[in-house]
Amino acid sequence: MTATLEVRDLKTHFFTRAGVVRAVDGVSFAVDRGKVLGLVGESGSGKTVTGFSIMGLVDPPGRIAGGKILFKGRDLASLSEEEMRALRGNRIAMIFQDPMMTLNPVLRIDTQMIETVQAHERVSREEARQRARDALGQVGIPSPDERLRSYPHQFSGGMRQRVAIAIALLHKPDVIVADEPTTALDVTIQGQILAEAQKLCRVTGTAMIWITHDLSVVAGLADDIAVMYAGRVVEQGPVDEVLDAPFHPYTVGLIGSVPSRNRRGEPLRQIPGMTPSLLDLPAGCTFRARCPRAEPRCAEPPPMAEYSPGRFARCIHPYNVPEMAA
Amino acid sequence: MSAAVQEVAGAGLAPRAPVMELRGVSRRFSRGLDLAAKVAQRLGAPVKEEIVHAVDGVDLSIAKGEVVGLVGESGCGKSTLGRMVAGILPPSDGAILWRGRDLRSLNGADAREAKLRTQMIFQDPYASLNPRLKVAEIVGEAPMVHGIVRRRDLEPYVDEQMRRAGLDPAFRRRYPHQFSGGQRQRIGIARALAVQPDFLVCDEAVAALDVSIQAQILNLFMKLRRELDLTYLFISHDLGVVEHLSDRVVIMYLGRVVEAAPAEEVFRRANHPYTQALLSEVPRIETRKRAFAGVKGEIPSPLNPPPGCHFHPRCPHAFDRCRVERPALKPVAAGHTSACHLNDRT
Incomplete structure (x- = not known):
C-alpha cells in the first residue's frame, strides 16, 4: 500500500x-490514512x-x-x-499556529467559509452555507448558525482555532x-482541540x-x-x-x-x-x-x-x- | 525533602517568618468613560464603566527560601499578582507585607530597599532588554545608580554577575540582538541579581524557550537558589515546570486562589475540581495514545465573571450553592487549602 x-x-x-x-x-x-505523524x-x-x-x-x-x-x-x-x-x-489543508493566518479579520465567518467551499466545488450558496454550518458543529462550536454571522474578533483564541480547523475540514482533505x-x-x-483532532483522524x-x-x-x-x-x-x-x-x-x-x-x-x-x-x-x-x-x-x-x-x-x-x- | 512546608496565611503561626505576605489583595482595572459615553450617561443611557477584577481577594504568604509556584490559565490574574508582589503595581485593596511591614507605609530608604530586594524576571527575553544598551550597561546601570558598587569596581562586578548567570564576560560589549533567546534570559537574570535581591518573581520566565534551553535556565534558577538563598514566586502555566521546581503550589482561576498545597500534595491529591481537571489535561510524555477529553466550556471573561464559585459553569460537580455563594479557602489537610463547597458536604 x-x-x-x-x-x-x-x-x-x-x-x-x-x-x-x-x-x-x-x-x-x-x-x-488515519495516522498522525508527530x-x-x-x-x-x-x-x-x-x-x-x-x-x-x-x-x-x-x-x-x-x-x-x-x-x-x-x-x-x-x-x-x-x-x-x-x-x-x-x-491537503493546513492549520497554523495563529488562527488569524487563516482568517480574514474584516470578513464574517460565513463569507470566508462559503468562499472556501465554492473555490473548489460548484455548489449553491445555500448548500455551501449548510456545509460550513456542519463543519462548525463538527469542531464543537455551540450554536453554529449564529456563530456563522460573527467576525473573527468576536471569538476567543480557542474558538478561533476551532474555526480555522473547521475551514481546513470543509473539503474533507x-x-x-x-x-x-x-x-x-x-x-x-488545548485538551479540547486535541480531542477534536483525534476524533477527526x-x-x-x-x-x-x-x-x-x-x-x-x-x-x-x-x-x-x-x-x-x-x-x-x-x-x-x-x-x-x-x-x-x-x-x-x-x-x-x-x-x-x-x-x-x-x-x-x-x-x-x-x-x-x-x-x-x-x-x-x-x-x-x-x-x-x-x-x-x-x-x-x-x-x-x-x-x-x-x-x-x-x-x-x-x-x-x-x-x-x-x-x-x- | 528539606523543603519548608508552610501554612497558608491565616492558618496561624508559621515556623519561619514570611518574607512576603498578601492579605486580601485585589486589583481592579477600569477604563474611564470617554466623552460620548459620559454624555450618553447624563442623558440617561445605561452606560457603565467596565471593570476587570484581575485579582480578587487573594491571601498568600511566602516564607524565606521557599519556591512558590503560581499556576493558572491566561486571564486568571497570575501576572497581575506577580507585579503587585514585585512592587511594580499597587493593589486596589488589601495589604502586601514585606518582612512584616506594609509596602504602602514604607518611604524613603526603606521603600527603595524593599523594591531592590524584590526583582522580576520577565517572559519575553526579546522585549525586556533595551536593544540600544550593551550588556555591561544593562547589568551595571542599576547597581551604579543605587550605590551598590563604585564606578572603579563596576567592571569586575558586572563580570561576576555575568559569570554567575552563565554568560561569558567577554560578551560584555555586545548588544542584546547578538544573543539567542536563552542567553538573553540569562542577561535578564544577571540584571536582576546585580542589585542583590533576595526575592525573585519569575513571570513565565521559561515559557518562550526551547525545551533544551528551558532545562538549562531552570537548572540555573535552582543553582542560584542554593548559592544565594533566594526566595521565588514562580509564575507559570506549565504544570510540569512548576512541579519540578516548587515547594508549594498555588492554583488561580479567574482572579482567585482556588487551591494551595505543598507541590507533592497537589499532584497526588488535588482537591479542587479545577485543579483535577487541569492535571488530567496536561499532556505527559509517559501517557501514549490517550483519549483527550477536554474540560467543558470556555474560560469566562473576567469582565463579567459568573456569580458564586467562578468555576461552577464548567464544573461537573456543581450544585445550587456553587451558583450563589463564593467558596472560602479552607484547610482540607495540613498545609493544604481549597476553595470548594464540596468539602462541606461530607
Missing part, C-alpha cells in the same frame, strides 16, 4: 545574501518549513531545491501553481498539516502531520514520530519506541530535558550549548558539538540507518541498540 503522503529527500533552501540557508536538507517520511523539533530545526514545502507555500528567496513530495503518488513539488491551488485547501495549533492555547482548551481517515516542539503532546496524539535537528530528521519510528528507547543522542537529550522525566528538585538533564546557525553548519554530524558521545568519526556526515525495523537514526553511535555498542 502506498502512503497518502510521502516526502522523499526534501531539500528546501533559502538563497539569501548572507549565503544559502539549508532550512530543510534531506527530509524523508511518510504518513498513512514532527518534533526546536526553533530553527526546519519543521515549519517542511510543512510549508508540502503546502507549496515557500516564498522566495526560498525554494524547493530537491526531493519529492508524493501525494497519492503524484509529485507536488513538480506541479504548476495552478495545479497546486486546486489541491491546496481541497485535498486527505492530508492536514497542523503547525503548532495548540501552542498559544491554555491547557484546558479516526472518523474521516485523514492523514495528519502534527508539527510541534512539545514531546508531551506528540506522546499522547501521534502514531509515529520524526525528530528534526538543524534541517534534518535525526530519528524516526513508532512513538512508543522512540520515546521509550531513543537512539539518537539529541532525542535522548530532548526527552531528558522534560521536567516530568526528572526527579523533583534535582537538576534537569540538559543539552549543553545551543542550536547551530543554519548559515554556518558544522561539517559532518550537526549535533557533534553538543553530543556527549562525539568522536573523530562524527566529522563525516552520518547516514540515516535502520537499526531495527521501522526505526531510523542518523548516528554512528546510537543509544539503546545493544548489539551496536562500540
Whole structure:
C-alpha cells in the first residue's frame, strides 16, 4: 500500500545574501490514512518549513531545491501553481499556529467559509452555507448558525482555532498539516482541540502531520514520530519506541530535558550549548558539538540507518541498540 | 525533602517568618468613560464603566527560601499578582507585607530597599532588554545608580554577575540582538541579581524557550537558589515546570486562589475540581495514545465573571450553592487549602 503522503529527500533552501540557508536538507517520511505523524523539533530545526514545502507555500528567496513530495503518488513539488491551488485547501489543508493566518479579520465567518467551499466545488450558496454550518458543529462550536454571522474578533483564541480547523475540514482533505495549533492555547482548551483532532483522524481517515516542539503532546496524539535537528530528521519510528528507547543522542537529550522525566528538585538533564546557525553548519554530524558521545568519526556526515525495523537514526553511535555498542 | 512546608496565611503561626505576605489583595482595572459615553450617561443611557477584577481577594504568604509556584490559565490574574508582589503595581485593596511591614507605609530608604530586594524576571527575553544598551550597561546601570558598587569596581562586578548567570564576560560589549533567546534570559537574570535581591518573581520566565534551553535556565534558577538563598514566586502555566521546581503550589482561576498545597500534595491529591481537571489535561510524555477529553466550556471573561464559585459553569460537580455563594479557602489537610463547597458536604 502506498502512503497518502510521502516526502522523499526534501531539500528546501533559502538563497539569501548572507549565503544559502539549508532550512530543510534531506527530509524523508511518510504518513498513512488515519495516522498522525508527530514532527518534533526546536526553533530553527526546519519543521515549519517542511510543512510549508508540502503546502507549496515557500516564498522566495526560498525554494524547493530537491526531493519529492508524493501525494497519492503524484509529485507536488513538480506541479504548476495552478495545479497546486486546486489541491491546496481541497485535498491537503493546513492549520497554523495563529488562527488569524487563516482568517480574514474584516470578513464574517460565513463569507470566508462559503468562499472556501465554492473555490473548489460548484455548489449553491445555500448548500455551501449548510456545509460550513456542519463543519462548525463538527469542531464543537455551540450554536453554529449564529456563530456563522460573527467576525473573527468576536471569538476567543480557542474558538478561533476551532474555526480555522473547521475551514481546513470543509473539503474533507486527505492530508492536514497542523503547525503548532495548540501552542498559544491554555491547557484546558488545548485538551479540547486535541480531542477534536483525534476524533477527526479516526472518523474521516485523514492523514495528519502534527508539527510541534512539545514531546508531551506528540506522546499522547501521534502514531509515529520524526525528530528534526538543524534541517534534518535525526530519528524516526513508532512513538512508543522512540520515546521509550531513543537512539539518537539529541532525542535522548530532548526527552531528558522534560521536567516530568526528572526527579523533583534535582537538576534537569540538559543539552549543553545551543542550536547551530543554519548559515554556518558544522561539517559532518550537526549535533557533534553538543553530543556527549562525539568522536573523530562524527566529522563525516552520518547516514540515516535502520537499526531495527521501522526505526531510523542518523548516528554512528546510537543509544539503546545493544548489539551496536562500540 | 528539606523543603519548608508552610501554612497558608491565616492558618496561624508559621515556623519561619514570611518574607512576603498578601492579605486580601485585589486589583481592579477600569477604563474611564470617554466623552460620548459620559454624555450618553447624563442623558440617561445605561452606560457603565467596565471593570476587570484581575485579582480578587487573594491571601498568600511566602516564607524565606521557599519556591512558590503560581499556576493558572491566561486571564486568571497570575501576572497581575506577580507585579503587585514585585512592587511594580499597587493593589486596589488589601495589604502586601514585606518582612512584616506594609509596602504602602514604607518611604524613603526603606521603600527603595524593599523594591531592590524584590526583582522580576520577565517572559519575553526579546522585549525586556533595551536593544540600544550593551550588556555591561544593562547589568551595571542599576547597581551604579543605587550605590551598590563604585564606578572603579563596576567592571569586575558586572563580570561576576555575568559569570554567575552563565554568560561569558567577554560578551560584555555586545548588544542584546547578538544573543539567542536563552542567553538573553540569562542577561535578564544577571540584571536582576546585580542589585542583590533576595526575592525573585519569575513571570513565565521559561515559557518562550526551547525545551533544551528551558532545562538549562531552570537548572540555573535552582543553582542560584542554593548559592544565594533566594526566595521565588514562580509564575507559570506549565504544570510540569512548576512541579519540578516548587515547594508549594498555588492554583488561580479567574482572579482567585482556588487551591494551595505543598507541590507533592497537589499532584497526588488535588482537591479542587479545577485543579483535577487541569492535571488530567496536561499532556505527559509517559501517557501514549490517550483519549483527550477536554474540560467543558470556555474560560469566562473576567469582565463579567459568573456569580458564586467562578468555576461552577464548567464544573461537573456543581450544585445550587456553587451558583450563589463564593467558596472560602479552607484547610482540607495540613498545609493544604481549597476553595470548594464540596468539602462541606461530607
